[in-house]
Amino acid sequence: MAFSFFGGIHPKENKWYAENHPVHQFPEPDILVIPMSQHIGAPCQPLVKKGDTVTMGQKIGDNQGLCVPVHAPVSGTVKAVEMRPHTSGTMVLSVVIENDHQDTLCPDITPRTREEADKLTPEELMNIIREAGIVGMGGATFPTHVKLSSGLGKVDTVIVNVSECEPYIVADDRLCQEYPEDVIAGLEIVMKVLGLKEAHIALEDNKPKAKAALEKAMEGKPGILLDILPAKYPQGAEKQLIYAVTGREVPSGGLPAAVGCAVVNSATCKAISDAVYDGMPLIRRIVTVSGDIVMEPKNLMVPIGTSFNELLEAVGHRENPYKVLSGGPMMGAAQYDLAVPVIKGTNAVTILGQKNKFVVDNPKCIRCGKCVEVCPMHLMPVLIYKAMFTGDADEMLAVDLMDCIECGCCAYTCPAGVPLVLGFRAAKQRVRNAQAAAKK
Numbered sequence: 001m002a003f004s005f006f007g008g009i010h011p012k013e014n015k016w017y018a019e020n021h022p023v024h025q026f027p028e029p030d031i032l033v034i035p036m037s038q039h040i041g042a043p044c045q046p047l048v049k050k051g052d053t054v055t056m057g058q059k060i061g062d063n064q065g066l067c068v069p070v071h072a073p074v075s076g077t078v079k080a081v082e083m084r085p086h087t088s089g090t091m092v093l094s095v096v097i098e099n100d101h102q103d104t105l106c107p108d109i110t111p112r113t114r115e116e117a118d119k120l121t122p123e124e125l126m127n128i129i130r131e132a133g134i135v136g137m138g139g140a141t142f143p144t145h146v147k148l149s150s151g152l153g154k155v156d157t158v159i160v161n162v163s164e165c166e167p168y169i170v171a172d173d174r175l176c177q178e179y180p181e182d183v184i185a186g187l188e189i190v191m192k193v194l195g196l197k198e199a200h201i202a203l204e205d206n207k208p209k210a211k212a213a214l215e216k217a218m219e220g221k222p223g224i225l226l227d228i229l230p231a232k233y234p235q236g237a238e239k240q241l242i243y244a245v246t247g248r249e250v251p252s253g254g255l256p257a258a259v260g261c262a263v264v265n266s267a268t269c270k271a272i273s274d275a276v277y278d279g280m281p282l283i284r285r286i287v288t289v290s291g292d293i294v295m296e297p298k299n300l301m302v303p304i305g306t307s308f309n310e311l312l313e314a315v316g317h318r319e320n321p322y323k324v325l326s327g328g329p330m331m332g333a334a335q336y337d338l339a340v341p342v343i344k345g346t347n348a349v350t351i352l353g354q355k356n357k358f359v360v361d362n363p364k365c366i367r368c369g370k371c372v373e374v375c376p377m378h379l380m381p382v383l384i385y386k387a388m389f390t391g392d393a394d395e396m397l398a399v400d401l402m403d404c405i406e407c408g409c410c411a412y413t414c415p416a417g418v419p420l421v422l423g424f425r426a427a428k429q430r431v432r433n434a435q436a437a438a439k440k
Protein backbone atom coordinates (compact mmCIF):
# COMPACT_ATOMS: atom_id res chain seq x y z
CA MET A 1 0.00 0.00 0.00
CA ALA A 2 1.64 3.26 -1.16
CA PHE A 3 -0.63 5.74 0.71
CA SER A 4 0.40 8.72 -1.37
CA PHE A 5 1.27 9.78 -4.91
CA PHE A 6 3.77 11.96 -6.73
CA GLY A 7 3.25 15.74 -6.75
CA GLY A 8 0.07 17.36 -5.55
CA ILE A 9 -0.49 20.39 -3.38
CA HIS A 10 -1.93 21.42 -0.02
CA PRO A 11 -4.38 24.24 -0.69
CA LYS A 12 -6.23 25.79 2.26
CA GLU A 13 -8.94 23.22 2.94
CA ASN A 14 -11.65 25.62 4.10
CA LYS A 15 -13.81 22.63 5.01
CA TRP A 16 -14.68 24.25 8.33
CA TYR A 17 -17.23 26.46 6.58
CA ALA A 18 -19.69 23.60 6.10
CA GLU A 19 -18.29 20.46 7.76
CA ASN A 20 -20.31 20.81 10.96
CA HIS A 21 -23.61 21.46 9.20
CA PRO A 22 -25.79 18.32 9.01
CA VAL A 23 -27.61 17.55 5.79
CA HIS A 24 -30.90 19.45 5.52
CA GLN A 25 -33.74 18.62 3.17
CA PHE A 26 -34.00 21.53 0.75
CA PRO A 27 -37.58 22.82 0.42
CA GLU A 28 -38.80 21.53 -2.92
CA PRO A 29 -38.73 24.25 -5.60
CA ASP A 30 -41.85 25.19 -7.58
CA ILE A 31 -40.05 24.73 -10.91
CA LEU A 32 -37.41 22.10 -11.72
CA VAL A 33 -35.33 21.85 -14.88
CA ILE A 34 -34.17 18.33 -15.73
CA PRO A 35 -31.46 18.25 -18.43
CA MET A 36 -31.54 15.26 -20.78
CA SER A 37 -27.75 15.15 -20.56
CA GLN A 38 -26.41 14.53 -17.06
CA HIS A 39 -23.88 11.81 -17.80
CA ILE A 40 -20.98 10.92 -20.10
CA GLY A 41 -22.52 9.35 -23.21
CA ALA A 42 -25.55 9.74 -25.42
CA PRO A 43 -28.10 12.31 -24.18
CA CYS A 44 -31.57 11.03 -23.29
CA GLN A 45 -34.56 11.51 -25.57
CA PRO A 46 -37.52 13.01 -23.68
CA LEU A 47 -40.34 10.55 -22.98
CA VAL A 48 -42.80 13.29 -21.96
CA LYS A 49 -44.21 16.39 -23.64
CA LYS A 50 -45.61 19.74 -22.58
CA GLY A 51 -48.85 19.32 -20.63
CA ASP A 52 -48.13 15.76 -19.40
CA THR A 53 -48.49 15.03 -15.72
CA VAL A 54 -45.59 13.20 -14.09
CA THR A 55 -45.11 11.36 -10.82
CA MET A 56 -42.09 11.40 -8.52
CA GLY A 57 -39.51 8.93 -9.82
CA GLN A 58 -41.16 8.49 -13.22
CA LYS A 59 -38.74 7.97 -16.11
CA ILE A 60 -38.89 11.08 -18.32
CA GLY A 61 -35.95 10.49 -20.65
CA ASP A 62 -33.86 7.58 -21.94
CA ASN A 63 -31.82 6.44 -24.92
CA GLN A 64 -29.88 3.51 -26.37
CA GLY A 65 -26.15 2.89 -26.03
CA LEU A 66 -23.98 4.58 -23.40
CA CYS A 67 -26.86 6.23 -21.56
CA VAL A 68 -28.85 6.13 -18.34
CA PRO A 69 -32.41 7.40 -17.92
CA VAL A 70 -33.46 10.55 -16.08
CA HIS A 71 -36.48 10.74 -13.77
CA ALA A 72 -38.90 13.31 -12.44
CA PRO A 73 -37.71 14.38 -8.97
CA VAL A 74 -41.20 15.58 -7.98
CA SER A 75 -44.76 15.09 -9.17
CA GLY A 76 -46.38 17.80 -11.28
CA THR A 77 -46.92 19.01 -14.84
CA VAL A 78 -44.47 19.33 -17.70
CA LYS A 79 -44.42 23.04 -18.57
CA ALA A 80 -41.94 22.80 -21.42
CA VAL A 81 -39.40 20.62 -23.19
CA GLU A 82 -36.83 23.10 -24.43
CA MET A 83 -33.18 24.17 -24.48
CA ARG A 84 -31.98 25.48 -21.12
CA PRO A 85 -28.57 26.54 -19.75
CA HIS A 86 -26.52 23.72 -18.27
CA THR A 87 -23.53 23.60 -15.89
CA SER A 88 -21.34 22.54 -18.83
CA GLY A 89 -21.73 26.07 -20.22
CA THR A 90 -23.88 24.89 -23.14
CA MET A 91 -27.64 24.82 -23.80
CA VAL A 92 -29.14 21.38 -23.26
CA LEU A 93 -32.60 19.97 -24.03
CA SER A 94 -34.43 19.87 -20.70
CA VAL A 95 -37.80 18.92 -19.26
CA VAL A 96 -39.26 21.74 -17.15
CA ILE A 97 -41.60 20.49 -14.41
CA GLU A 98 -44.02 22.57 -12.35
CA ASN A 99 -44.11 20.95 -8.92
CA ASP A 100 -47.60 20.17 -7.56
CA HIS A 101 -46.04 19.60 -4.10
CA GLN A 102 -48.06 16.38 -3.76
CA ASP A 103 -45.02 14.05 -4.04
CA THR A 104 -47.19 11.46 -5.78
CA LEU A 105 -44.93 8.46 -6.09
CA CYS A 106 -44.53 6.66 -9.43
CA PRO A 107 -46.36 3.32 -9.20
CA ASP A 108 -43.30 1.54 -10.69
CA ILE A 109 -41.34 2.22 -7.49
CA THR A 110 -41.42 -0.86 -5.32
CA PRO A 111 -39.10 -1.43 -2.35
CA ARG A 112 -37.43 -4.82 -1.83
CA THR A 113 -36.69 -6.68 1.37
CA ARG A 114 -33.14 -7.87 2.10
CA GLU A 115 -34.22 -11.41 1.25
CA GLU A 116 -35.64 -10.34 -2.12
CA ALA A 117 -32.54 -8.28 -2.92
CA ASP A 118 -30.24 -11.15 -1.94
CA LYS A 119 -31.84 -13.33 -4.61
CA LEU A 120 -31.04 -10.86 -7.42
CA THR A 121 -28.36 -11.94 -9.91
CA PRO A 122 -25.48 -9.61 -10.90
CA GLU A 123 -27.22 -9.00 -14.26
CA GLU A 124 -30.48 -8.07 -12.51
CA LEU A 125 -28.61 -5.75 -10.16
CA MET A 126 -26.84 -4.02 -13.05
CA ASN A 127 -30.17 -3.54 -14.79
CA ILE A 128 -31.67 -1.98 -11.63
CA ILE A 129 -28.63 0.34 -11.39
CA ARG A 130 -29.08 1.37 -15.02
CA GLU A 131 -32.83 1.89 -14.75
CA ALA A 132 -32.28 4.05 -11.65
CA GLY A 133 -30.12 6.39 -13.74
CA ILE A 134 -27.03 5.98 -11.55
CA VAL A 135 -23.76 7.63 -12.59
CA GLY A 136 -20.48 8.50 -10.89
CA MET A 137 -21.60 11.17 -8.44
CA GLY A 138 -18.15 12.54 -7.61
CA GLY A 139 -18.42 14.59 -10.79
CA ALA A 140 -17.32 12.07 -13.42
CA THR A 141 -20.94 11.08 -14.27
CA PHE A 142 -19.90 7.89 -16.09
CA PRO A 143 -22.83 5.40 -16.15
CA THR A 144 -22.23 3.06 -13.22
CA HIS A 145 -23.75 -0.07 -14.81
CA VAL A 146 -21.27 0.27 -17.69
CA LYS A 147 -18.35 0.69 -15.29
CA LEU A 148 -19.45 -2.49 -13.48
CA SER A 149 -20.20 -4.56 -16.58
CA SER A 150 -16.89 -3.62 -18.21
CA GLY A 151 -15.09 -4.58 -14.99
CA LEU A 152 -16.57 -8.08 -14.83
CA GLY A 153 -13.79 -10.66 -14.75
CA LYS A 154 -11.11 -7.92 -14.81
CA VAL A 155 -11.52 -6.13 -11.48
CA ASP A 156 -10.10 -7.67 -8.31
CA THR A 157 -10.15 -4.48 -6.18
CA VAL A 158 -12.99 -2.03 -5.66
CA ILE A 159 -12.27 1.27 -3.90
CA VAL A 160 -14.95 3.54 -2.49
CA ASN A 161 -13.76 7.10 -2.93
CA VAL A 162 -14.39 9.32 0.09
CA SER A 163 -11.25 11.40 -0.44
CA GLU A 164 -13.11 14.58 -1.31
CA CYS A 165 -9.88 16.53 -1.51
CA GLU A 166 -11.19 19.81 -3.00
CA PRO A 167 -11.40 22.79 -0.66
CA TYR A 168 -14.82 23.67 0.79
CA ILE A 169 -16.59 20.43 -0.31
CA VAL A 170 -17.86 18.16 2.49
CA ALA A 171 -20.87 16.46 0.85
CA ASP A 172 -19.32 12.96 0.93
CA ASP A 173 -17.95 13.54 4.44
CA ARG A 174 -21.48 14.37 5.68
CA LEU A 175 -22.97 11.51 3.67
CA CYS A 176 -20.65 8.99 5.36
CA GLN A 177 -21.38 10.47 8.80
CA GLU A 178 -25.14 10.42 8.34
CA TYR A 179 -25.80 7.48 5.98
CA PRO A 180 -22.87 5.06 6.60
CA GLU A 181 -25.09 1.95 6.47
CA ASP A 182 -26.38 2.92 3.01
CA VAL A 183 -22.82 3.45 1.74
CA ILE A 184 -21.81 -0.01 3.00
CA ALA A 185 -25.00 -1.61 1.64
CA GLY A 186 -24.30 -0.10 -1.80
CA LEU A 187 -20.69 -1.28 -1.66
CA GLU A 188 -21.82 -4.82 -0.83
CA ILE A 189 -24.01 -4.76 -3.94
CA VAL A 190 -21.02 -3.61 -6.04
CA MET A 191 -18.94 -6.44 -4.53
CA LYS A 192 -21.65 -8.96 -5.38
CA VAL A 193 -21.89 -7.72 -8.98
CA LEU A 194 -18.10 -7.91 -9.42
CA GLY A 195 -17.81 -11.20 -7.52
CA LEU A 196 -15.41 -9.77 -4.90
CA LYS A 197 -14.93 -10.77 -1.29
CA GLU A 198 -12.80 -7.74 -0.37
CA ALA A 199 -13.15 -3.98 -0.86
CA HIS A 200 -11.51 -0.76 0.27
CA ILE A 201 -12.99 2.49 1.48
CA ALA A 202 -10.43 5.27 1.10
CA LEU A 203 -10.78 8.52 2.98
CA GLU A 204 -8.41 11.30 3.94
CA ASP A 205 -7.24 11.76 7.52
CA ASN A 206 -9.20 15.02 7.83
CA LYS A 207 -12.55 13.18 8.20
CA PRO A 208 -12.42 11.58 11.67
CA LYS A 209 -16.20 11.63 12.18
CA ALA A 210 -16.87 9.90 8.85
CA LYS A 211 -14.18 7.36 9.75
CA ALA A 212 -15.87 6.59 13.08
CA ALA A 213 -19.33 6.28 11.48
CA LEU A 214 -18.05 3.97 8.74
CA GLU A 215 -16.13 1.82 11.23
CA LYS A 216 -19.33 1.32 13.20
CA ALA A 217 -21.32 0.43 10.07
CA MET A 218 -18.56 -1.99 8.98
CA GLU A 219 -18.66 -4.00 12.20
CA GLY A 220 -19.06 -7.71 11.38
CA LYS A 221 -18.05 -7.15 7.74
CA PRO A 222 -14.44 -8.40 7.60
CA GLY A 223 -14.09 -8.06 3.81
CA ILE A 224 -14.30 -4.26 3.89
CA LEU A 225 -11.10 -2.37 4.73
CA LEU A 226 -10.78 1.29 5.65
CA ASP A 227 -7.71 3.08 4.24
CA ILE A 228 -6.86 6.41 5.85
CA LEU A 229 -4.81 8.53 3.46
CA PRO A 230 -2.90 11.74 4.22
CA ALA A 231 -4.88 14.76 3.02
CA LYS A 232 -3.33 16.01 -0.19
CA TYR A 233 -4.88 17.39 -3.35
CA PRO A 234 -5.82 15.65 -5.75
CA GLN A 235 -6.04 12.49 -3.62
CA GLY A 236 -9.57 11.87 -4.93
CA ALA A 237 -8.48 11.66 -8.58
CA GLU A 238 -9.01 8.09 -9.74
CA LYS A 239 -5.47 7.28 -10.83
CA GLN A 240 -3.88 8.90 -7.77
CA LEU A 241 -6.30 7.10 -5.45
CA ILE A 242 -5.61 3.72 -7.04
CA TYR A 243 -1.87 4.26 -6.68
CA ALA A 244 -2.22 5.36 -3.06
CA VAL A 245 -4.35 2.35 -2.11
CA THR A 246 -2.83 -0.43 -4.23
CA GLY A 247 0.50 0.83 -5.59
CA ARG A 248 -0.77 0.07 -9.11
CA GLU A 249 -0.24 2.62 -11.88
CA VAL A 250 -3.00 3.03 -14.46
CA PRO A 251 -1.20 3.25 -17.83
CA SER A 252 -1.41 6.37 -20.00
CA GLY A 253 -4.80 6.44 -21.71
CA GLY A 254 -5.91 3.37 -19.74
CA LEU A 255 -8.89 2.79 -17.46
CA PRO A 256 -8.73 1.58 -13.83
CA ALA A 257 -9.92 -1.87 -14.97
CA ALA A 258 -6.58 -2.18 -16.83
CA VAL A 259 -4.92 -2.64 -13.41
CA GLY A 260 -7.82 -4.62 -11.92
CA CYS A 261 -9.44 -1.70 -10.10
CA ALA A 262 -12.83 -0.01 -10.01
CA VAL A 263 -13.39 3.24 -8.12
CA VAL A 264 -16.90 4.08 -6.94
CA ASN A 265 -17.90 7.28 -5.18
CA SER A 266 -19.56 7.01 -1.75
CA ALA A 267 -22.66 8.92 -2.96
CA THR A 268 -22.93 6.47 -5.85
CA CYS A 269 -22.89 3.61 -3.31
CA LYS A 270 -25.81 5.20 -1.45
CA ALA A 271 -27.69 5.70 -4.73
CA ILE A 272 -27.18 1.99 -5.53
CA SER A 273 -28.55 1.02 -2.13
CA ASP A 274 -31.55 3.36 -2.60
CA ALA A 275 -32.27 1.82 -6.00
CA VAL A 276 -31.98 -1.81 -4.94
CA TYR A 277 -33.71 -1.64 -1.55
CA ASP A 278 -36.09 1.33 -1.87
CA GLY A 279 -36.68 1.02 -5.61
CA MET A 280 -35.81 4.73 -5.81
CA PRO A 281 -34.07 6.20 -8.85
CA LEU A 282 -31.45 8.93 -8.54
CA ILE A 283 -33.56 12.07 -8.09
CA ARG A 284 -31.86 13.74 -5.12
CA ARG A 285 -28.31 14.33 -3.98
CA ILE A 286 -26.31 16.11 -1.28
CA VAL A 287 -24.80 19.43 -2.36
CA THR A 288 -22.36 21.48 -0.25
CA VAL A 289 -23.19 25.16 -0.76
CA SER A 290 -20.21 27.06 0.63
CA GLY A 291 -17.57 29.68 -0.10
CA ASP A 292 -15.67 32.52 1.54
CA ILE A 293 -18.51 35.06 1.20
CA VAL A 294 -21.34 32.69 2.13
CA MET A 295 -23.31 33.73 5.21
CA GLU A 296 -24.77 30.34 6.16
CA PRO A 297 -22.90 27.47 4.48
CA LYS A 298 -25.05 24.35 4.18
CA ASN A 299 -25.18 20.76 3.09
CA LEU A 300 -28.49 20.29 1.36
CA MET A 301 -30.36 17.24 0.11
CA VAL A 302 -31.48 18.76 -3.16
CA PRO A 303 -33.87 17.49 -5.85
CA ILE A 304 -32.06 17.21 -9.21
CA GLY A 305 -33.24 20.18 -11.28
CA THR A 306 -33.08 22.81 -8.49
CA SER A 307 -31.58 26.05 -9.80
CA PHE A 308 -28.29 27.47 -8.49
CA ASN A 309 -30.16 30.74 -7.90
CA GLU A 310 -32.31 29.06 -5.27
CA LEU A 311 -29.28 27.55 -3.56
CA LEU A 312 -27.56 30.95 -3.41
CA GLU A 313 -30.71 32.42 -1.89
CA ALA A 314 -30.77 29.65 0.73
CA VAL A 315 -27.26 30.42 2.02
CA GLY A 316 -26.95 34.18 1.39
CA HIS A 317 -23.71 35.97 0.53
CA ARG A 318 -22.01 39.10 1.86
CA GLU A 319 -20.89 40.61 -1.42
CA ASN A 320 -21.39 40.29 -5.14
CA PRO A 321 -19.66 36.97 -6.01
CA TYR A 322 -16.55 37.01 -8.14
CA LYS A 323 -17.30 33.43 -9.20
CA VAL A 324 -19.99 30.82 -8.65
CA LEU A 325 -18.63 27.38 -9.38
CA SER A 326 -20.29 24.06 -10.02
CA GLY A 327 -17.89 22.03 -7.88
CA GLY A 328 -14.91 23.27 -5.92
CA PRO A 329 -12.33 26.01 -6.53
CA MET A 330 -9.74 23.67 -8.09
CA MET A 331 -11.74 21.77 -10.71
CA GLY A 332 -15.14 23.43 -10.61
CA ALA A 333 -16.67 25.14 -13.64
CA ALA A 334 -17.52 28.86 -13.30
CA GLN A 335 -21.16 29.51 -14.18
CA TYR A 336 -22.30 32.41 -16.35
CA ASP A 337 -26.01 31.84 -15.73
CA LEU A 338 -27.25 30.91 -12.25
CA ALA A 339 -30.48 29.52 -13.67
CA VAL A 340 -28.49 26.30 -14.31
CA PRO A 341 -29.86 23.29 -12.42
CA VAL A 342 -28.21 20.86 -10.04
CA ILE A 343 -27.48 17.66 -11.96
CA LYS A 344 -26.45 14.18 -10.82
CA GLY A 345 -22.74 15.12 -10.70
CA THR A 346 -23.13 18.40 -8.77
CA ASN A 347 -21.47 17.76 -5.41
CA ALA A 348 -21.01 21.44 -4.55
CA VAL A 349 -21.81 25.02 -5.40
CA THR A 350 -18.90 27.23 -4.33
CA ILE A 351 -19.38 30.97 -4.10
CA LEU A 352 -16.17 33.00 -4.06
CA GLY A 353 -15.65 36.70 -3.28
CA GLN A 354 -13.70 39.36 -5.14
CA LYS A 355 -10.50 38.76 -3.16
CA ASN A 356 -10.06 35.51 -5.11
CA LYS A 357 -9.50 37.46 -8.30
CA PHE A 358 -5.91 36.81 -9.42
CA VAL A 359 -5.21 37.84 -12.97
CA VAL A 360 -1.71 38.80 -14.17
CA ASP A 361 -1.53 40.93 -17.31
CA ASN A 362 0.69 39.33 -19.90
CA PRO A 363 2.07 36.54 -17.63
CA LYS A 364 5.59 35.30 -18.42
CA CYS A 365 7.08 31.98 -17.40
CA ILE A 366 10.16 32.41 -15.19
CA ARG A 367 11.19 28.75 -15.66
CA CYS A 368 11.04 27.92 -11.98
CA GLY A 369 9.82 24.37 -12.66
CA LYS A 370 7.26 24.44 -9.85
CA CYS A 371 4.42 23.31 -12.13
CA VAL A 372 6.43 20.21 -13.04
CA GLU A 373 7.13 19.40 -9.39
CA VAL A 374 3.45 19.36 -8.45
CA CYS A 375 1.88 17.69 -11.50
CA PRO A 376 0.51 14.38 -10.19
CA MET A 377 0.56 13.00 -13.74
CA HIS A 378 4.31 13.60 -14.20
CA LEU A 379 3.63 16.08 -17.04
CA MET A 380 5.40 19.30 -18.09
CA PRO A 381 2.48 21.76 -17.83
CA VAL A 382 4.46 24.67 -19.20
CA LEU A 383 5.23 22.70 -22.38
CA ILE A 384 1.57 21.73 -22.75
CA TYR A 385 0.69 25.40 -22.44
CA LYS A 386 3.10 26.29 -25.26
CA ALA A 387 1.92 23.44 -27.47
CA MET A 388 -1.68 24.50 -26.92
CA PHE A 389 -1.02 27.79 -28.70
CA THR A 390 0.26 26.04 -31.82
CA GLY A 391 -3.20 24.53 -32.29
CA ASP A 392 -1.42 21.47 -33.71
CA ALA A 393 -2.88 18.18 -32.46
CA ASP A 394 0.38 16.26 -32.96
CA GLU A 395 2.36 18.77 -30.92
CA MET A 396 -0.22 18.65 -28.14
CA LEU A 397 -0.18 14.84 -28.16
CA ALA A 398 3.63 14.84 -28.05
CA VAL A 399 3.55 16.61 -24.67
CA ASP A 400 0.90 14.19 -23.32
CA LEU A 401 -1.93 16.72 -23.11
CA MET A 402 -4.47 13.87 -23.02
CA ASP A 403 -3.01 12.59 -19.75
CA CYS A 404 -3.80 15.87 -17.99
CA ILE A 405 -6.52 15.32 -15.39
CA GLU A 406 -7.25 19.09 -15.19
CA CYS A 407 -6.55 19.11 -11.46
CA GLY A 408 -5.23 22.69 -11.52
CA CYS A 409 -2.18 21.99 -9.29
CA CYS A 410 0.13 23.60 -11.85
CA ALA A 411 -1.84 26.85 -12.15
CA TYR A 412 -2.28 27.02 -8.37
CA THR A 413 1.48 26.81 -7.86
CA CYS A 414 2.73 29.02 -10.69
CA PRO A 415 4.28 32.16 -9.14
CA ALA A 416 4.07 34.01 -12.46
CA GLY A 417 0.31 33.57 -12.74
CA VAL A 418 0.48 31.70 -16.07
CA PRO A 419 -3.09 30.45 -16.60
CA LEU A 420 -1.81 26.95 -17.26
CA VAL A 421 -4.91 24.80 -17.02
CA LEU A 422 -7.40 27.30 -18.41
CA GLY A 423 -7.25 26.12 -22.00
CA PHE A 424 -6.25 22.47 -21.45
CA ARG A 425 -9.85 21.26 -21.49
CA ALA A 426 -10.64 23.06 -24.75
CA ALA A 427 -7.34 21.91 -26.23
CA LYS A 428 -8.22 18.29 -25.43
CA GLN A 429 -11.51 18.67 -27.24
CA ARG A 430 -9.63 20.10 -30.24
CA VAL A 431 -7.36 17.05 -30.29
CA ARG A 432 -10.38 14.72 -30.07
CA ASN A 433 -12.03 16.55 -32.96
CA ALA A 434 -8.83 16.32 -35.02
CA GLN A 435 -8.58 12.59 -34.27
CA ALA A 436 -12.23 12.04 -35.23
CA ALA A 437 -11.74 13.98 -38.47
CA ALA A 438 -8.60 11.97 -39.29
CA LYS A 439 -10.50 8.71 -38.68
CA LYS A 440 -13.23 9.78 -41.11
Ligand code: SF4
Pocket residue numbers: 374375376377379380381384403404405406407408409410411420421424
Ligand atom coordinates in the same frame (compact mmCIF):
# COMPACT_ATOMS: atom_id res chain seq x y z
S1 SF4 B 1 -0.88 19.60 -16.24
FE1 SF4 B 1 -2.90 18.83 -15.82
S2 SF4 B 1 -2.57 17.07 -14.46
FE2 SF4 B 1 -0.68 18.30 -14.44
S3 SF4 B 1 -0.94 19.68 -12.72
FE3 SF4 B 1 -1.66 20.78 -14.52
S4 SF4 B 1 -3.86 20.37 -14.55
FE4 SF4 B 1 -2.96 18.85 -13.17
Ligand code: SF4
Pocket residue numbers: 364365366367368369370371372382413414415416417418420
Ligand atom coordinates in the same frame (compact mmCIF):
# COMPACT_ATOMS: atom_id res chain seq x y z
S1 SF4 C 1 5.33 27.30 -12.53
FE1 SF4 C 1 4.84 28.99 -13.94
S2 SF4 C 1 6.70 30.16 -14.00
FE2 SF4 C 1 7.27 28.21 -13.11
S3 SF4 C 1 7.93 26.94 -14.86
FE3 SF4 C 1 5.76 26.56 -14.58
S4 SF4 C 1 4.75 28.01 -15.95
FE4 SF4 C 1 6.83 28.72 -15.69
